[in-house]
Amino acid sequence: MKEKLGFLVRHAIDSAVAAGHLKPIDPPPSMVLEIPKIATHGDFSTNIAMTMAAPQNRAPKEIARIIIDHIEDRDHLLSKTDVAGPGFINFFIALDRWHEVLKAVHQEDTAYGTSQAGLGKRVQIEFLSANPTGPLHVGHGRCAAVGDTLAAILSATGYEVEKEYYVNDSGRQIRTLGESVLVRYQQLLGKTIDLPAENYQGSYINDLARILLDQEGEHLLELPEEEAITHCARFAAMKIFEGIREDLVAFGVSFGHWFSEQFLYDSGAVQAVIQDLKSRDIIYEHDGALWFRTKDFGDEKDRVVVRANGLTTYFASDIAYHKDKFDRKFDRIIDIWGADHHGYVPRVSASIRALGYDGDRFQVFLIQLVNLLRGGKPVAMSTRAGEFVTLREVIDEVGRDAARFLFLLRHYESPLDFDLELAKKQSNDNPVYYVQYVHARISNILKKAEERGYKDIDWHDDFSKILTLPEELQLIKLMARYPEVVARSARLMEPHRVPFYMKELAAAFHAYYHDRNKHKVVSDDAKLSAARLYLVSAIRIIIKNGLSLMGVSAPETM
């Protein structure tokens, strides 16, 4: 709808210029068409006459009038056009043109809302990538929900999307994990050793030690310490990783690729990239360590890649990792990190530029932290002390649908308060059910309608003459906006726009549904019933599509 109108206006400006009524414009003015807040200002409005006023050296209202005079509305899209305020042009869409939206929704069905902006482009989105040193917690849940939904939204706008999880299965934190498990293992066998404070303290370490003991017996005691630690580390990381994968299944998140950090070492990729950069003097030696000249590429200082003790830093493998991503030829590479990693962005960007890649293709989105509450009171969380609420506990307690919806309901740049009590409530506080209820209600209407003989209703041109109530028109206009909501959500990488739109559509439907005396969907009037059934089933399609982007189910009954 908006595109058609945009075409009309651009065409009008061109013909006004051709007729000599306006000066040629270079570059052509950017078109902002928007839906006014106030209904009496029309279905769409544009400020284009005002932005053209200065370069044209004419009054905005005068320009607006000229543009309107040159609109050639051959398809009778518009019922009225006028100039208002300081120079807005307000457009009123002809009533019967709106109803075609319903036809489009039904025809496109699960594809309604998809678009082509990303067609032919490959995007990789890496998210979550939690270390296999402990179970997923609530904060991970937010990253998972946001990443997964962004992937779905990008996919809906035509991109070929690859979701990847980077597994930090190497390095110091894995060794620490091994040490922690070994100590607990030894304790189980009666040895009196304390768990060092820098080790992982969580009770899941005890559980892992117990499983290890049950499965393999006491033989680890006889191994040299290094070997025992390595063995424990492998065992624990594998077990924890299995758990993470199970949690992700329960949360409805899937990855196309799992990328191992260890692989970057085993394949020699890390050493190779270090050698290469060293030969180009981008990596240099100082105080016995190897430093990357990140400062020359926008970071505030140079960063260590290999420490004086010979161990590589996390940054070293990340350089090789991002090189690998670029070598896989994606048009866009997106990293989604927790906001506590934001200080890390400049050095990774620096390394990408230092390697000669196009830094514009790389974007990092930082997800702000989650504050877990219960009944308004903060729940203490500390990974190191092992006090945290796991994602699994949240899924078990509030359900996957509620958890995902609530994680998505906030702009990712805002910290999120996640209240467990609120998430469980089946009331107005909890928008998940509010939206899902629409799907259930409409499903029920369709079931009832079928019992009365209304089935598989097709579009009929009469519908535009039947569905004329203001509420019905309002619903249709709302439905017309859906594709743009998805497109905008993808363009701005802001998934929260989808649930907000869903709430709005749900509210409009509930209000419509509730006034049954005025507009009951299924009645004795066959034509009216058919038209309204067509209307509500279109709403159901959009609700289902939107929820599907969020990974939230659309129940038939509640």
Place this chain on the structure above:
RNA sequence: GCGCCUGUAGCUCAGUUGGAUAGAGCAACGGACUUCUAAUCCGUAGGUCGCAGGUUCGAAUCCUGCCAGGCGUACCA
């Protein structure tokens, strides 16, 4: 100190790339179930958009400086 994020109704938050009269939900108050599902709806009330300047036809939105909160600022991950 420096960097990133945030600041809008009592609370939790939206706000269409700078538009016309500031928007929801919750909480509060008053109403609606003989119904296609009340997990719903209708109404009332609630605002110095953190503060101060600036940019222009026009600012919650952009710029500058403050104030407050969160996070970060390792030869940690």
